Amino acid sequence: MFIGNISYLSFMKSKNTPAEPTKSELEILQVLWKCGPSTVRFVNDQLNEEKREVNYTSTLKLMQIMFEKGLVDRDDSQMKHVYTAAVEEKKMKAMLLDKFVETLYDGSASTLMMQLLGNKKTSKKELEAIREILKKLDQ
Amino acid sequence: MFIGNISYLSFMKSKNTPAEPTKSELEILQVLWKCGPSTVRFVNDQLNEEKREVNYTSTLKLMQIMFEKGLVDRDDSQMKHVYTAAVEEKKMKAMLLDKFVETLYDGSASTLMMQLLGNKKTSKKELEAIREILKKLDQ
DNA sequence: TTGTTCCTACGAAAAATTTCCTAACTTTTA
DNA sequence: TAAAAGTTAGGAAATTTTTCGTAGGAACAA
Known part of the structure; x- marks a missing residue:
């Protein structure tokens, strides 16, 4: 059976009411908003330059968590995954x-x-x- | 030796740059700002009425921590300690x-x-x- | 007095957030 | 080819924040 309209599921977490980012997650979102789609390496470099010292795998882990939460999208067709903010900056x-x-x-x-x-x-x-x-x- | 001017110690934590309250601490500050000097019991009741269910000793603990941080003052001359916001609401x-x-x-x-x-x-x-x-x- | 209720102090558990170590694999370099 | 460097996944440690259980007193009522 084909179900064309699934709007009755709208109470589920979606882009309408995105999960609230933690402080660190927000820092990462800011980089993605400012610089567009980026690799973990790039985001990590940005954070280290502009914010504070942070280990590469810490940033990686955080971005993976954000992906699970739906805060970012990711293109993993290449080895270096490319992450994009999944929520509009303005919203x-x-x-x-x-x-x-x-x-x-x-x-x-x-x-x-x-x-x-x-x-x-x-x-x-x-x-x-x-x-x-x-x-x-x-x- | 008497040292009259200790302004060179101003880098220490003081009311000029109060510690940043956590979310829960902010909730408590709001009650103190709104209602003035209060006992733990009163603050806890307020939180339960206006915010969310929270155990008495949780509120107590939090207010004790806030006292250590300098976010609140406290009059413990009576059995029921009376807490006051140590930071101005506006500031x-x-x-x-x-x-x-x-x-x-x-x-x-x-x-x-x-x-x-x-x-x-x-x-x-x-x-x-x-x-x-x-x-x-x-x- | 005696039991009940309320209070604080303290410690620790629980939960949330952040950090990083390690393993396995790919790409690049020598 | 072999070593070096880079990448992800996963788990776990570390840190911060929040919650609560328990003990020991004080106030109060019967």
Whole structure:
């Protein structure tokens, strides 16, 4: 029997609600988002250059786990497997932002804004950029 | 010999750069921020009502650890110890926000804003509030 | 007093996350 | 060809975080 529509299985883990990455997993995702499909070797080199010293097999293991979780896809037709982020950067970051706002600011974006604007590190340039965004929203 | 100025010790952990709380520790801090000085019993009840089922001694242990880390202060002159957040809500949240923006948006507040504004969950009311904030910044 | 309930301290188990060692195989180099 | 270097898989150790059991007192009620 052929079942064409399997949407009733949508409660299962899927790309709609991807597993939440751990800190280390997020670091790896960032590399994949920034640099595109990469080998373990490349990702590991990036981490060592930009983040911290980490053994090759540690990165390998982590990426294998991420594959099992569905956080990355992988092309293993060649010896050097090529990994790709399986979750869109925007979607994932939106998800993390949502959760962040929820836990810290009770879901209130404007409260977060006030924190952000009261923060020394938010420069005048940033402020200008934010005004621009709001302006464009008007149009 | 009396040493009046110990500012050269400022690299040590202090309230300036408080230890980063874990997820569970943050939950407890939120209760203390919201409700003020509290006993373990009270915090535990709050968590069970508002968050998730958790055993009393688990909460106790966690709060003891937080005391060692300097995340909370405690008055143990009475049998029922009374705990207080040792870090200001605003400071801690600002710190967490900073780190969040740093790791996810390369430190760019305006990039975060765009995500936030592109988000369905940011209602019109929120937008209005944000505009108000910016207006007041002008004055 | 005596038993019940509540409290803290402490240690350890359990769970989650991160790290790395080893084996087996492939590719490259000499 | 043979050694060296690179790659994956798998397991297990190490670390961090979370949970809870137990013991020993203190407060309280009968």
